[in-house]
Amino acid sequence: MTTNKRKTKVNKGSKQILLFFLLLWNGFVVYANDTTTVLSAQRYLQLVMQNHPLIKQTDLVIKEATAKLLSAKGAFDPVADFSFENKTLDGNRYYQYLQPQLKAPLWYGIELKAELSDVRGSNTANELTYGNSVAVGVSLPLLSGLVMNKKMAVLKQAKNNIQLSKAEQQNTINTLLLDAIDAYWDWNVYYQEYFYNIQAKEVSYNRLQFTKRMFEVGERPAIDTIEAFAQYKLLEFETQKSYYNWVKSAIELSLFLWDENEQAVFIKDNITPLIYNTRYLLDSITLPSLNDLELLVLNHPKLNAFDIKLKNLEIERKLKFQNLLPTLNVNYNFINKSYNPFYNVGDNLLLNNYKIGVDFKMPLMFREARGEYKQAKIKIEATQIDKVIVQNELNVKVKTYYNDLVALKENLRLYNETFLAYETLLKGENTRFENGESSLFLINSRQNKVLETRLKMNELESKLMKYQMSVYLLAGQQPKN
Numbered sequence: 001m002t003t004n005k006r007k008t009k010v011n012k013g014s015k016q017i018l019l020f021f022l023l024l025w026n027g028f029v030v031y032a033n034d035t036t037t038v039l040s041a042q043r044y045l046q047l048v049m050q051n052h053p054l055i056k057q058t059d060l061v062i063k064e065a066t067a068k069l070l071s072a073k074g075a076f077d078p079v080a081d082f083s084f085e086n087k088t089l090d091g092n093r094y095y096q097y098l099q100p101q102l103k104a105p106l107w108y109g110i111e112l113k114a115e116l117s118d119v120r121g122s123n124t125a126n127e128l129t130y131g132n133s134v135a136v137g138v139s140l141p142l143l144s145g146l147v148m149n150k151k152m153a154v155l156k157q158a159k160n161n162i163q164l165s166k167a168e169q170q171n172t173i174n175t176l177l178l179d180a181i182d183a184y185w186d187w188n189v190y191y192q193e194y195f196y197n198i199q200a201k202e203v204s205y206n207r208l209q210f211t212k213r214m215f216e217v218g219e220r221p222a223i224d225t226i227e228a229f230a231q232y233k234l235l236e237f238e239t240q241k242s243y244y245n246w247v248k249s250a251i252e253l254s255l256f257l258w259d260e261n262e263q264a265v266f267i268k269d270n271i272t273p274l275i276y277n278t279r280y281l282l283d284s285i286t287l288p289s290l291n292d293l294e295l296l297v298l299n300h301p302k303l304n305a306f307d308i309k310l311k312n313l314e315i316e317r318k319l320k321f322q323n324l325l326p327t328l329n330v331n332y333n334f335i336n337k338s339y340n341p342f343y344n345v346g347d348n349l350l351l352n353n354y355k356i357g358v359d360f361k362m363p364l365m366f367r368e369a370r371g372e373y374k375q376a377k378i379k380i381e382a383t384q385i386d387k388v389i390v391q392n393e394l395n396v397k398v399k400t401y402y403n404d405l406v407a408l409k410e411n412l413r414l415y416n417e418t419f420l421a422y423e424t425l426l427k428g429e430n431t432r433f434e435n436g437e438s439s440l441f442l443i444n445s446r447q448n449k450v451l452e453t454r455l456k457m458n459e460l461e462s463k464l465m466k467y468q469m470s471v472y473l474l475a476g477q478q479p480k481n
Helices: 002-025 041-051 053-076 150-216 222-254 278-284 290-298 301-322 367-434 440-474
Strands: 037-039 079-089 092-105 111-120 131-141 271-273 327-336 354-361
Touching: 041 053, 041 150, 053 150, 150 222, 150 271, 150 301, 150 440, 222 440, 278 367, 278 440, 290 367, 290 440, 301 367, 367 440
Parallel strands: 037 271
Antiparallel strands: 079 092, 092 111, 111 131, 131 327, 327 354
């Protein structure tokens, strides 16, 4: 009777152990119960992209660059000007000047001008045309300021700065998502560690209760209860430690979550990550091509930003080169003593009814201009070197991540085979234990080894997923929502 009772209890305990490991190591995903929400990495990154204030801040930078472009375009806006001046003393009108005019700055420093003039009085300036007159003319730089001038440079750079802001925005988003991905998979691995430890602790507790009952009926020595108790306490400690690690990682994960009102959102205990089966990962993950990644690097937002900065520096170089040229500005105005500019027009506008001017200026040594031009060229050369350095760093990072990806997948495959071997040993030890050929010490040792291997596999799985998602961001690929 005692023997049958012992066999029944041994079989019951062994079945509990086997059931636990079947559930623990053979699941495809951890399914959520009625009160648990599973948060995948893709959904998490979508939430980060939706409301993170750093992304909103980069949008403001683009808006600011757009506003600066509008301001730069203002330098080419037509300008209406009106002036009126009158002097009367002791009944004598000395002068009265009425001069409305319209100026229209154009590209290449050209400026068009139209002016009406009404000059009256007894003491008017001799250079002014008495009575009504009209003048229509143009001002043109022939040397310095023709190919490039300050207004043209500011406008071109403002257009480039919008693209620069977009490239920097993309780079900021990529950096943010890289940090968010690290936080998510750290949270994932700590959750798995807690999940598997708590399950192992429950099995250890059941084994402890079973051993106590066996001791009470004289089927097990007292030392077995101490062995079972020590194993249970060890797993209780590991469970508690992994729980606090999981809570800490959840807090760090929450740093990237915000609502639409820019309020921080914190991950609760009922939100868990998505857990994949190892075999599924090994079969489903396709490693990227290194050549494809290297091609992506060529269009990396960091490198695009350098290209745009070089365009702006080239504009600055051209502007500084203009200072090496003498200033030669000419202006021509056709005038007529009537508000009708075409009234009584002669055959040759260069012989009559015109006003012309020439302005020439040239430094004798051009030292300031030569110094500024050399500085502009040095800035270009330094930026080109910076681009080469950054491009090399990006290539090295991408190649390193790629090699790590290849190694991680192979390591995970090997560890999975090792885990299956340890799991087989545990099952075999359970069979020997049922037949009275093994000890509780060996069962615990096998269990610890299986648990240790499982946790190492969790770490490799999370790292593999982290690297697979990060390698594209490192190569500069825009994130997909």
